Amino acid sequence: DQQVKQNSPSLSVQEGRISILNCDYTNSMFDYFLWYKKYPAEGPTFLISISSIKDKNEDGRFTVFLNKSAKHLSLHIVPSQPGDSAVYFCAASAGAQKLVFGQGTRLTINP
Amino acid sequence: NAGVTQTPKFQVLKTGQSMTLQCAQDMNHNSMYWYRQDPGMGLRLIYYSASEGTTDKGEVPNGYNVSRLNKREFSLRLESAAPSQTSVYFCASSEATPGQGALEQYFGPGTRLTVT
Numbered sequence: 637d638q639q640v641k642q643n644s645p646s647l648s649v650q651e652g653r654i655s656i657l658n659c660d661y662t663n664s665m666f667d668y669f670l671w672y673k674k675y676p677a678e679g680p681t682f683l684i685s686i687s688s689i690k691d692k693n694e695d696g697r698f699t700v701f702l703n704k705s706a707k708h709l710s711l712h713i714v715p716s717q718p719g720d721s722a723v724y725f726c727a728a729s730a731g732a733q734k735l736v737f738g739q740g741t742r743l744t745i746n747p
Numbered sequence: 748n749a750g751v752t753q754t755p756k757f758q759v760l761k762t763g764q765s766m767t768l769q770c771a772q773d774m775n776h777n778s779m780y781w782y783r784q785d786p787g788m789g790l791r792l793i794y795y796s797a798s799e800g801t802t803d804k805g806e807v808p809n810g811y812n813v814s815r816l817n818k819r820e821f822s823l824r825l826e827s828a829a830p831s832q833t834s835v836y837f838c839a840s841s842e843a844t845p846g847q848g849a850l851e852q853y854f855g856p857g858t859r860l861t862v863t
Contacts, residue, residue, distance in 0.1 A: 645787075670851060679751070679837050679854030680790070725789060733778050733797055733843045734805065735852065737789040 639663045640728050642738035650746050655713040657741050659726035662707065666728040671700060671711045674723045716745045749773055751855035753838050759861045760828040768823040768858050770838030778841040779821035780852060781813060783834040790837065796821055828862045835859050
């Protein structure tokens, strides 16, 4: 049972436009959500997180939105840059130290 | 600071061979984790250690053992490798303490393991 799902395996966006990556979850006990970015042959790097008591968190070009009623999480990148091309993973935690990851979405930024 | 380091970077094993993947962190983190990443499946937790001296199973622990040698080091052992264990293995660490809940985890560069 996949508790965290990223239904889009890939996404292609033009440079300068907005990239929107989506994530759905099924476990209503999840209370902390994170986004990671991964380049080939490297480990994932932390991007941004949000607690379930908030519905938005912003850090520079990156904003994460949480819709608890829909069990939906999204990451907005504005404006998109070529260096943003990577695989993005969302992850969630249910009050414990373990994270559950989605399958990942490969983002390609086109010049 | 090196962050999280893993050795080796690459390894090829024959079915039935054993090996230990090493992980060390220099951030004085309490918690450490081992994940495997397979195509289309994201990262799946194998084992984790919430503090020195404790270890717990994750989502896919079968075929693996771990040792939290000290606060810095957390090793993953494959006693009898199988082709199904071909994967990329990532170690991670976090400041989270028992009972605190999750915090962001910091990952090593990974070990690419092939079992033939």
